[in-house]
Amino acid sequence: xxxxxxxxxxxxxxxxxxxxxxxxxxxxxxxxxxxxxxxxxxxxxxxxxxxxxxxxxxxxxxxxxxxxxxxxxxxxxxxxxxxxxxxxxxxxxxxxxxxxxxxxxxxxxxxxxxxxxxxxxxxxxxxxxxxxxxxxxxxxxxxxxxxxxxxxxxxxxxxxxxxxxxxxxxxxxxxxxxxxxxxxxxxxxxxxxxxxxxxxxxxxxxxxxxxxxxxxxxxxxxxxxxxxxxxxxxxxxxxxxxxxxxxxxxxxxxxxxxxxxxxxxxxxxxxxxxxxxxxxxxxxxxxxxxxxxxxxxxxxxxxxxxxxxxxxxxxxxxxxxxxxxxxxxxxxxxxxxxxxxxxxxxxxxxxxxxxxxxxxxxxxxxxxxxxxxxxxxxxxxxxxxxxxxxxxxxxxxxxxxxxx
Amino acid sequence: xxxxxxxxxxxxxxxxxxxxxxxxxxxxxxxxxxxxxxxxxxxxxxxxxxxxxxxxxxxxxxxxxxxxxxxxxxxxxxxxxxxxxx
Numbered sequence: 001x002x003x004x005x006x007x008x009x010x011x012x013x014x015x016x017x018x019x020x021x022x023x024x025x026x027x028x029x030x031x032x033x034x035x036x037x038x039x040x041x042x043x044x045x046x047x048x049x050x051x052x053x054x055x056x057x058x059x060x061x062x063x064x065x066x067x068x069x070x071x072x073x074x075x076x077x078x079x080x081x082x083x084x085x086x087x088x089x090x091x092x093x094x095x096x097x098x099x100x101x102x103x104x105x106x107x108x109x110x111x112x113x114x115x116x117x118x119x120x121x122x123x124x125x126x127x128x129x130x131x132x133x134x135x136x137x138x139x140x141x142x143x144x145x146x147x148x149x150x151x152x153x154x155x156x157x158x159x160x161x162x163x164x165x166x167x168x169x170x171x172x173x174x175x176x177x178x179x180x181x182x183x184x185x186x187x188x189x190x191x192x193x194x195x196x197x198x199x200x201x202x203x204x205x206x207x208x209x210x211x212x213x214x215x216x217x218x219x220x221x222x223x224x225x226x227x228x229x230x231x232x233x234x235x236x237x238x239x240x241x242x243x244x245x246x247x248x249x250x251x252x253x254x255x256x257x258x259x260x261x262x263x264x265x266x267x268x269x270x271x272x273x274x275x276x277x278x279x280x281x282x283x284x285x286x287x288x289x290x291x292x293x294x295x296x297x298x299x300x301x302x303x304x305x306x307x308x309x310x311x312x313x314x315x316x317x318x319x320x321x322x323x324x325x326x327x328x329x330x331x332x333x334x335x336x337x338x339x340x341x342x343x344x345x346x347x348x349x350x351x352x353x354x355x356x357x358x359x360x361x362x363x364x365x366x367x368x369x370x371x372x373x374x375x376x377x378x379x380x381x382x383x384x385x386x387x388x389x390x391x392x393x394x395x396x397x398x399x400x401x402x403x404x
Numbered sequence: 405x406x407x408x409x410x411x412x413x414x415x416x417x418x419x420x421x422x423x424x425x426x427x428x429x430x431x432x433x434x435x436x437x438x439x440x441x442x443x444x445x446x447x448x449x450x451x452x453x454x455x456x457x458x459x460x461x462x463x464x465x466x467x468x469x470x471x472x473x474x475x476x477x478x479x480x481x482x483x484x485x486x487x488x489x490x
Contacts, residue, residue, distance in 0.1 A: 016418025018443060090412045090458040090485045091447040107443050113451035123450035
């Protein structure tokens with residue numbers, strides 16, 4: 001067994017810099033104060049730089065050409081530290097950090113990994129999800145993986161440790177999909193790590209599949225939180241776990257409110273209730289309420305956006321009837337309106353769970369990336385859309401970089 | 405001994421296709437390689453000590469699947485990226 005210490009890189013003087021080829025060199029417009037989008041794709045990292053009106057965008061990159069960039073997030077606490085979750089088709093998973101928006105990179109000296117000798121024999125296949133930790137815990141981040149492990153760093157992403165309370169929970173083998181599969185589309189993963197802005201000990205996470213789980217003690221113990229949520233693929237009509245949340249978001253301004261886009265519908269949960277309400281029942285019947293992302297208005301807890309897809313028959317995972325559209329609610333899911341002005345009348349692509357986001361602007365900007373390699377944006381809260389970049393690789397994640 | 409490095413791993417070796425490393429077994433060789441080129445081992449071997457799916461190790465034309473295989477008397481060990489689709 002190669003000991004875990006082997007993975008702690010102690011960079012020696014004169015050792016090659018393995019990240020030299022990963023830099024984003026075309027900086028023209030990138031180092032200004034305008035808005036930025038971080039676009040993780042199947043073939044590398046792209047940065048989109050906008051003007052102050054968010055109307056003109058330039059595309060920069062790729063960094064990490066040929067690497068699968070599953071997620072890229074700029075630390076909202078320092079406005080500087082950029083983390084990316086990367087792997088390739090041939091190499092194992094790791095995390096890279098940049099202090100200067102992709103100009104230079106450093107690899108994590110201890111990337112997310114299960115403990116050697118792990119009881120389940122688990123190895124991280126991909127780092128799937130990144131979440132910055134609580135505002136009062138600078139340098140802390142969580143990473144969700146495939147298989148469904150949870151990892152934490154307290155030094156800004158340099159060294160990562162397993163969250164044992166989750167990974168070694170006595171029920172993990174029952175809750176998680178294990179042994180997992182790397183099948184269609186991306187295998188089993190842990191995603192949607194949410195930290196309660198009022199309490200760093202209060203955490204939520206999602207397993208796809210497996211369900212939503214909550215911890216109130218910083219991750220030492222966990223409990224399922226799935227009542228009211230459908231799981232049409234299980235025989236029990238209201239099972240405690242085994243569901244398939246696709247994306248779960250805690251509202252930043254009203255942290256007792258959660259929205260979820262699930263394999264079986266769109267839901268809202270207002271704590272302290274523990275029963276999800278299927279607000280997707282209010283979607284048009286011919287569109288349905290299946291999809292992957294759900295994104296929130298940063299200030300108004302009643303407003304959210306989803307991107308429905310065809311979840312009928314064999315699950316084509318394209319827009320219903322090939323007519324791409326965003327749907328928005330402004331009344332916490334009691335009603336939904338179609339927002340497709342500017343989008344193509346026909347298109348056979350969809351939007352992955354990390355590939356949609358909102359900014360803090362007024363009006364709010366909404367952005368999404370497609371499986372066909374386009375990035376679309378709206379700066380009027382979804383009323384009209386324009387294409388910001390095209391001919392990129394399949395988009396896995398889109399995040400707004402709030403620079404310092 | 406000489407270790408041949410496949411292209412996906414050459415970011416760690418400064419572009420070098422052939423590097424020097426020492427060890428009595430494949431595992432020790434990878435440990436030494438990681439000391440010289442920090443980070444390279446974790447891209448080849450997972451945290452349970454298993455070779456990653458898309459990496460192969462060749463010893464005098466024989467594919468090695470056991471990292472405890474002795475290599476002390478060899479002149480060369482070859483790391484390759486395994487064929488996969490897509």
